[in-house]
Amino acid sequence: MTKKTILVACGAGIATSTVVNEALKNLCKEHKIDVNLIQCKITEVSSLADGADLLVSTTIANKEYPFPVINARAFLTGIGIEEVKQRILAELVK
Amino acid sequence: MNMDMMDEAFILIGVEGESKEDILTRMAENLVKLGVVKESYIAAVIEREQAYPTGLPTGGCSVAIPHTDIEHVNRKAISIGVLKQPVRFGIMGEEEETTPVELVFMLAMDQKHSQLKLLTRLMQVIQDQSMLRALSKETSPASIKELMNTVLQFEAQGGPLT
Numbered sequence: 001m002t003k004k005t006i007l008v009a010c011g012a013g014i015a016t017s018t019v020v021n022e023a024l025k026n027l028c029k030e031h032k033i034d035v036n037l038i039q040c041k042i043t044e045v046s047s048l049a050d051g052a053d054l055l056v057s058t059t060i061a062n063k064e065y066p067f068p069v070i071n072a073r074a075f076l077t078g079i080g081i082e083e084v085k086q087r088i089l090a091e092l093v094k
Numbered sequence: 095m096n097m098d099m100m101d102e103a104f105i106l107i108g109v110e111g112e113s114k115e116d117i118l119t120r121m122a123e124n125l126v127k128l129g130v131v132k133e134s135y136i137a138a139v140i141e142r143e144q145a146y147p148t149g150l151p152t153g154g155c156s157v158a159i160p161h162t163d164i165e166h167v168n169r170k171a172i173s174i175g176v177l178k179q180p181v182r183f184g185i186m187g188e189e190e191e192t193t194p195v196e197l198v199f200m201l202a203m204d205q206k207h208s209q210l211k212l213l214t215r216l217m218q219v220i221q222d223q224s225m226l227r228a229l230s231k232e233t234s235p236a237s238i239k240e241l242m243n244t245v246l247q248f249e250a251q252g253g254p255l256t
Contacts, residue, residue, distance in 0.1 A: 011146025014206050015161050016186070019213045042146070058187055059146045073187045077150050078221040 004053040004092050005036040008072075009061075013041035016058040020072045024056065027085055033092050054091050099212075100242060103128055104173040105235035109198070114183045115140055118160055121175045121200045130173075131202050135166035139200070147184025149193045155226040156193040158183045159216070161201035170209070172216070173200040174238060176230055196230045215246045 008024060010017035021039045028035045040048055042059045055061060055069045058076065068091055074084040106124060111117040122136040142162040149158045180194035199216060203209055219225050225245060232238045 011142055011148075012161060012163060014164065014203055015159070015201060015209070015213060016148075018210050019217055022210055022214065060187055060189055071187045073150070073185075076186070076217050076220065077152055078217075079151070079153060 003034050003036055005038065005051055006088075006092075007045055007048055007052045007055045007057075008037055008039045009042045009045055009055060009057040009059065011042060011059045013039065013044065016072075016076055020056060020058060020075045023075045024088070027088065028092070031089060031092075033089075035092065054088070056088060099170055100172050100174075100239055100246075101128075102235040102239050104130070104171055105175075105238050106173070107176045107233065107235065107238075108178045109175040110178045111181055114143060114158070114181055114195075117175060117177060117181050117195075117198060118143060118200070121160075121173050121198060125171065125173055125200070125202060130168055130171045132166050132168060135162065135202070138162040138166045143183070147186055147188070147192075149183030149185045149195055150220060151185060151193045152220060152223065152226060154223045155197060155230050156180070156183075156195045157197045157199060157220055157226065158195045159199045159201060159220075161203060164204050164206060167202045167204045169202070170204045171202040172212075172242075173202070174198070174229070174242070175200065176232065176238070197226060212246070219245055 008017050008021045017039045054067055056072045058072045061069045074081040109120055118140050122139050125131045126133055139160050139162045143160050148160050175198035177196050180196050182192040183195045185191045185193050
């Protein structure tokens with residue numbers, strides 16, 4: 001399995017993506033998955049798209065990307081968190 | 095947590111407004127007056143909220159966590175607004191859906207990637223329905239500050255915030 005790159009985005013690239021980034025770091029550690037996490041603003045996603053495998057974002061991703069996009073609001077509110085974790089893990093073990 | 099980050103002067107109770115823009119303006123103007131953020135923060139936080147909404151339905155009392163880029167901030171702070179009437183904010187990550195927000199946590203952050211502990215604990219507050227309910231019913235800034243400090247200091251692992 002090759003090491004996957006996840007883009008972790010929010011509007012400002014400083015607040016909610018920080019929380020999600022940490023949660024993903026822990027999730028991957030827990031499941032012993034080696035990943036490359038890149039925290040960014042949603043507007044920076046296009047320029048970072050090369051080599052990325054997944055976008056996990058708390059904001060709307062209006063554009064089409066060549067990789068799946070998963071909404072990360074659950075990491076903030078706790079609502080539906082297990083399902084989102086499972087979806088992310090499923091992408092990572094592909 | 096650093097006591098300066100949540101001064102009683104940053105806590106506003108009975109904030110009134112017709113729109114999210116009204117609420118954001120009132121709260122941001124207060125921070126400008128106190129020298130926490132620059133004048134430019136007001137327009138920047140409103141613009142950011144319009145482009146990337148921060149409303150969060152929590153299963154009970156909805157909250158919003160408006161914030162913007164670090165260049166508009168003089169020093170880091172959290173401002174809490176208890177709204178007199180719920181005001182609709184866009185839901186984070188949704189195109190058009192809104193949620194009736196009762197509590198606003200306005201963040202003034204002065205560094206990138208450095209507020210992890212604080213943000214993580216703030217999310218714990220947001221996930222705690224009884225805490226949100228208690229905050230929305232408080233009638234004095236002093237008691238809100240006390241409630242928040244209790245949670246932010248002791249509830250999470252990792253020791254007090256620095």
